[in-house]
Amino acid sequence: MALATSSTEQVPTAEDERKSRHRFLELVSEHKRARTELKLLCSQLNYLENEYREGATLQAHQPEGIQEPQVLPYAKISCRFLCNKVMTRLPRELRDLVFNILLQSCRHNEQSITELLPWETAISMDNRKLGMSAYDQWLFMHIWKQEFIGDAMFTELMEAWYKTTEFFAWDCPEVSYFLREKNKLATLNYQVVRKVNFSIKAYNLDGQGYCGYDDMLKIFDALPTLFSMTKATIKLDYESVYDYTGNYDWLRDVELIDGMMEVFSPVLETLTQLQQAGHTVHLHVDGIRVKCAEFSCQDIRKSIERDQEAMLDWVDRDLGL
Secondary structure, eight states: OOOOOOOOOOOOOOOHHHHHHHHHHHHHHHHHHHHHHHHHHOOOOHHHHHHHHHHHHHHHSOTTTTTHHHHHHHHHHHHHHHHHHHHSSSSSSHHHHHHHHHHHHTSSSSEESSSHHHHHHHHHHHHHHTTTOOHHHHHHHHHHOOHHHHHHHHHHHEEEEEEEEHEEEEHHHHHHHHTOHHIIIIIIITTTOOOEEEEEEHHHHHHTTTTHHHHHHHHHHHHHTTTTOOOOEEEEEEEEEOOOOOOOGGGGGGGHHHHHHHHHGGHHHHHHHHHHHHHHEEETTTTTEOOOOOOOOHHHHHHHHHHHHHHHHHHHHTOOH
């Protein structure tokens, strides 16, 4: 016979269950309302986008300025109204989804650091200079002009753009662009940049001309300070040779690889510092990914040698040798 035991556990009453069910049904109802409202907002955005597309097409076949007085005030008010709904009624997670959709329409995934930023493009819209269609002009204006979307949405959209864009810098002139004070503090918002891709070629490092060896070393010495504010993915493509004829003899040239290592070695300490600071550093040397905890000539050589034989076998098969 089981012994009866006393317990202080509170058993829910019917009233407790009723109140709990009521709270749950309220949550379900609120969730349904939110989903319905989001669908309605998406439908309104699609409607406006189609309307603007038709308006831009019509304007392209009309004398300049006829459509603008009628369309712009309506577009401005409508955009501000919808954007205010997005900012006040949607949580940040859903707003980020909306921002990603808008940014995809601008084809923003990659950006050279010397190109105009999208909001700069919106300020000086001239499709003859920028090679844009009339619809693309309207798209940029409605997405990036603050009077259309409001200050709050502009700030969050700009932050999303920095986070999801991969910035490219090719050789010394563009790399040095990162280090200019006015760009570091204003034009490029390094607090939210997540992806940077540098491309360095050995024939520039070998001399003191167009992109001299000393200039490049100064740039790499400054990079740890530049990226101290955020955790970024930093990709460096280092190319020792450029041979458009498909000549892979350099893979068998030990002396050439020795020279490449000698030229490249001063930047390895900088890359190691960046990696130790929490950045993700991807190093590619002549198309070969170098994977190591610390970047040193010895580790890079070992990594290259591990892949070199397989690459040479592939080259021989490709050439029918």
